[in-house]
Amino acid sequence: MKTLVLGLGNPIVSDDSVGLRVAAELRTRLAGVEGIEVDEDYWGGLRLMERMIGYDRAVVIDAIQTGAPPGTIHRLRPADLPTQRSASAHDANLPTALALGRQAGMHLPPDAAVALVAVEAADILNFGEQLTPEVEAAIPRAVQLVLEILANPAPEDAR
Numbered sequence: 001m002k003t004l005v006l007g008l009g010n011p012i013v014s015d016d017s018v019g020l021r022v023a024a025e026l027r028t029r030l031a032g033v034e035g036i037e038v039d040e041d042y043w044g045g046l047r048l049m050e051r052m053i054g055y056d057r058a059v060v061i062d063a064i065q066t067g068a069p070p071g072t073i074h075r076l077r078p079a080d081l082p083t084q085r086s087a088s089a090h091d092a093n094l095p096t097a098l099a100l101g102r103q104a105g106m107h108l109p110p111d112a113a114v115a116l117v118a119v120e121a122a123d124i125l126n127f128g129e130q131l132t133p134e135v136e137a138a139i140p141r142a143v144q145l146v147l148e149i150l151a152n153p154a155p156e157d158a159r
Contacts, residue, residue, distance in 0.1 A: 001035055001056045001057055002035055002037075002054065002055050002056050002057070003035055003036045003037070003055060003056065003057040003058065003059070003150065004037050004039065004051070004052060004055040004057070004058045004059070005023065005026055005030070005036060005037070005038045005039070005058075005059045005061070005146060005150070006019075006023065006038075006039055006040070006041055006048075006051060006052075006058065006059070006060050006061070007019035007020045007021070007022055007023025007024070007026075007038075007039075007040045007041075007060075007061045007062075008020070008040075008041055008042065008043075008044065008048070008060060008061065008062040009040075009042070009062060009063060010042060011129065012127055012128070012129060013124060013125070013126070013127060013128070014121075014123040014124065014125075014126050014127070014128045014130065014131065014132065015063050015070070015119075015121035015122055015123045015124055015131050015132055015135045016063050016121065016124045017063075017129070017131065018061075018062075018063045018119045018121065018131060018135050018138070018139065018142070019040075019060075019061040019062040019063060019119070020040045021131070021139055022061045022117070022119070022139055022142045022143055022146065023038055023039065023040050023061060024040070025139065025143045026038050026143055026146055026147075029143070029147070030150075036150065037055075039051075044093075044094065045092050045093060045094065045097050046092055046097045046100075048060070048094060048097065049094070049097035049098050049100070049101045049106075049108065050101070052098075052101075052108050052109060052114075053101065053106050053107060053108060054107055055107075055108070055109055056109055056113060057109050057113040057114070058109050058113065058114045058115070059114075059115045059116075059117060059146050059149055059150065060114070060115070060116050060117070061116075061117045061118075061119070061142060061146065062116070062117075062118055062119075063118065063119055063120075063121035063124055063135075064118035064119065064120060064121065065120065065121055065124060066120060068120045069120065069134070070120050070121060070122035070132060070134035070135055071119065071120060071134035071135055071137055071138035072119075072120035072138075073117065073118070073119055073120070073138055073141050073142050073145055074116075074117070074118040074119075074120065075115065075116070075117060075118075075145060075149075076115075076116040076117075076118055077111060077112075077114065077115070077116065078094045078095045078098060078111050078114050078116070079095055079111060080116070081093060081094055081095065081116070094114075095111070098111065098114070115149050117142055117145055117146055117149070119135060119138050119139075119142050120135075120138075121135055122134060122135060
């Protein structure tokens with residue numbers, strides 16, 4: 001099984017970089033593990049779908065703002081993402097992008113094999129290379145959740 005672990009974010013926008021930082025920690029911990037690629041990216045929607053081509057399973061780590069306390073960790077599925085958050089009207093949300101890719105015959109993980117680990121952010125508007133303290137403190141928990149997902153893909157990943 002070929003697995004992609006992908007941290008998303010902007011490295012110069014405070015808490016938006018949390019996905020990149022979790023991925024950096026995971027890259028160290030998962031170095032040499034066969035079948036798992038850990039990488040970082042800065043795009044969502046169609047570009048995120050394109051990045052998943054050729055993989056059987058994906059874990060995407062990103063910042064989110066839902067109103068929960070900063071540092072809260074959410075485990076989501078593509079269908080759990082309610083709206084399009086792209087700045088471009090020419091893009092698509094992740095569920096739509098995955099569906100389009102599958103219709104085009106691309107080898108993509110099924111929705112049940114795509115896990116989203118989202119860390120509740122406090123600041124995704126201000127430029128800065130530092131995370132807020134609550135989000136920084138959540139990194140070890142996010143890393144642990146990704147490792148648990150990778151070690152135990154069933155039965156929850158089969159839902």
